[in-house]
């Protein structure tokens with residue numbers, strides 16, 4: 001399977017080619033990991049959806065239109081996991097903050113076994129193969145991510161935070177919510193006390209016998225615990241601000257099809273985009289992740305400039321904030337609209353940028369899609385309660 005191309009057109013093409021598989025086949029076969037280049041049972045849409053080059057809403061609408069609500073349900077449920085994780089983390093930002101603090105501390109004293117694990121030299125054959133697949137392709141199948149995280153935590157006894165960091169640095173779909181919370185879920189920190197244990201028979205069955213027999217795996221996975229609680233912070237809807245004369249749009253990396261939002265019907269004075277070097281450096285992102293993110297932002301900028309018939313401005317990685325300020329001044333902007341950043345690295349960068357603009361007397365206004373405003377607050381407890389609450393409001397589904 002070829003490398004994903006970071007454009008909205010490529011995302012739409014991939015969706016169209018996968019759609020016939022998104023019904024019964026997906027339900028039956030999605031858990032099978034056939035190995036690098038052979039992931040045809042799953043969509044591989046995540047690098048695009050994660051950046052909103054393609055939206056969850058578009059994917060759900062097309063899947064339901066193609067297969068009907070019942071046959072598409074499994075696929076739709078998987079797509080909604082992203083919304084659930086994002087909504088959950090948005091309401092418990094301390095999980096991300098504490099995880100970042102833990103990482104800073106752990107990086108100063110790397111545990112024994114870490115180097116072998118990330119280099120794929122542990123001697124546990126499937127684990128080593130997945131570590132290499134991740135570094136070489138930026139993708140690992142969902143089931144393999146679960147097995148990998150479980151072996152990392154319970155067999156190798158390594159801190160979950162370093163495993164999540166390894167994933168985040170290399171995954172083309174690296175997402176602070178899906179990644180951090182999935183690792184915590186495997187460790188027994190999300191659904192308290194309930195862990196996910198990788199079993200040799202399950203690995204053999206779902207990898208077409210590529211890894212059999214696997215020996216030496218932990219037979220028990222005792223749930224990790226933490227002393228810190230994570231109180232829920234209620235969310236307010238954001239919506240789309242009024243767009244008056246002199247408003248520019250600064251496109252940030254988590255919302256790369258802004259012309260498909262309600263902003264699309266307003267007049268804008270200028271658009272800009274970039275991929276901040278600080279974000280890449282602070283999180284040690286691998287080169288393919290940085291290139292994919294940068295090219296995806298360039299694609300968004302070109303589309304936006306054409307949609308709003310305005311000049312496009314690229315903000316250089318090394319001078320992202322300074323370039324943004326220069327752009328706003330050059331176009332005489334009195335207001336800059338940006339996507340309200342979700343908890344994670346983009347939030348840190350975007351809030352710093354907002355401060356720079358505000359200090360220069362330029363107002364910053366946020367926007368968020370109705371999908372997020374409506375569904376995030378429902379991610380309060382477990383996934384299935386969340387899905388039950390949101391399902392009647394999904395495209396193509398009638399309210400009960």
Ligand SMILES: Cc1cc2nc3c(=O)[nH]c(=O)nc-3n(C[C@H](O)[C@H](O)[C@H](O)COP(=O)(O)OP(=O)(O)OC[C@H]3O[C@@H](n4cnc5c(N)ncnc54)[C@H](O)[C@@H]3O)c2cc1C
Pocket residue numbers: 030042043044045046047049050078079080081082085140141142143145146149167168171173174175176178179180182183186
């Ligand atoms: C330890 C661990 C770490 C993970 N880290 C990430 C991450 O950093 N970024 C990320 O996007 N996903 C992450 N996932 C979730 C999931 O593995 C990927 O979204 C999925 O494998 C992407 O492949 P796909 O597009 O072929 O998925 P498909 O099976 O085709 O699913 C369609 C879409 O649904 C969404 N989706 C499917 N499964 C999940 C899931 N379990 N959680 C959230 N969304 C899902 C994705 O947007 C995906 O593109 C992680 C899972 C685990 C167990």
